[in-house]
Amino acid sequence: MKNTFFTLIAFIVGLSLYGQGKESLISEKVKENIRVRVDNGVHPSIVLGVIEDGAVEFYSYGVKSYETEEVVTPHTVYEIGSISKTFTGTILAQMVLNGELNIDDPAQSLLPKGVQAPTRNGEEIKLYQLSNHTSSLPRMPDNMDPEDPDNPYADYTEDQLYAFLEGVELTRLFCFCLCGECSDSIKSRLIYYPNRTHLFCR
Numbered sequence: 001m002k003n004t005f006f007t008l009i010a011f012i013v014g015l016s017l018y019g020q021g022k023e024s025l026i027s028e029k030v031k032e033n034i035r036v037r038v039d040n041g042v043h044p045s046i047v048l049g050v051i052e053d054g055a056v057e058f059y060s061y062g063v064k065s066y067e068t069e070e071v072v073t074p075h076t077v078y079e080i081g082s083i084s085k086t087f088t089g090t091i092l093a094q095m096v097l098n099g100e101l102n103i104d105d106p107a108q109s110l111l112p113k114g115v116q117a118p119t120r121n122g123e124e125i126k127l128y129q130l131s132n133h134t135s136s137l138p139r140m141p142d143n144m145d146p147e148d149p150d151n152p153y154a155d156y157t158e159d160q161l162y163a164f165l166e167g168v169e170l171t172r173l174f175c176f177c178l179c180g181e182c183s184d185s186i187k188s189r190l191i192y193y194p195n196r197t198h199l200f201c202r
Helices: 009-020 028-039 083-097 127-131 158-167 180-192
Strands: 045-052 055-062
Touching: 028 045, 028 055, 083 127
Parallel strands: none
Antiparallel strands: 045 055
C-alpha cells in the first residue's frame, strides 16, 4: 500500500532542536513530535537520521504497514519519490565544485555510445537544465507500462529509457534565459543552491 511507504522529509526542519542536548543528537521534543504524528495516523512510520561531526544517531517509530504491523528500523527502505531530485541536484553541484563536471556539459556527453538525446532548434540539453527542470523533457516517459502502478519504475529498464530519449520530441523552448548574464546567474545559483532555482519556461 503506497501510503504506508511515506517518510516525513519535511520534518527535517525540526532538526534545529537536536542541538539543545549534548547527550543525544535527537531531542526528546523531536521524538515526541514523531510519536504524535505516527500515533495520530499522519504517517505509518518515521525514521529520522542525524549526522553531526562524525556521530550518527537514528530514531525509528511506527510500522512498515498497518496490515503486517512490522516495526520499522534504521534499515527500513522507504519510497524516495521526488526527494531524488534533491539528491541529484546536490550531487551535480558537488561534482561541479570538484571540477568533475561542468553544468554547461551537454547531457549527450554522458550517454552511452549510440544513444541520442533530443535537441531543440539545434540546442542540446545541458546538465543544469536537467537539474532545474528547464530541459523541456516531459514529466514522464511515454513508453511506461508498469505492472504495479504504485511502483511504476520497478520494471522500467535502461533500454526503455534510451528508446524514449531517442524518440521524444521537445515541443517547448528550454527556458527564457539561455545565455548572457541571466544564464550565468542561474548557473551560479544552481551550484550553491541546487534546489532553489526556478524558471519560467514555454
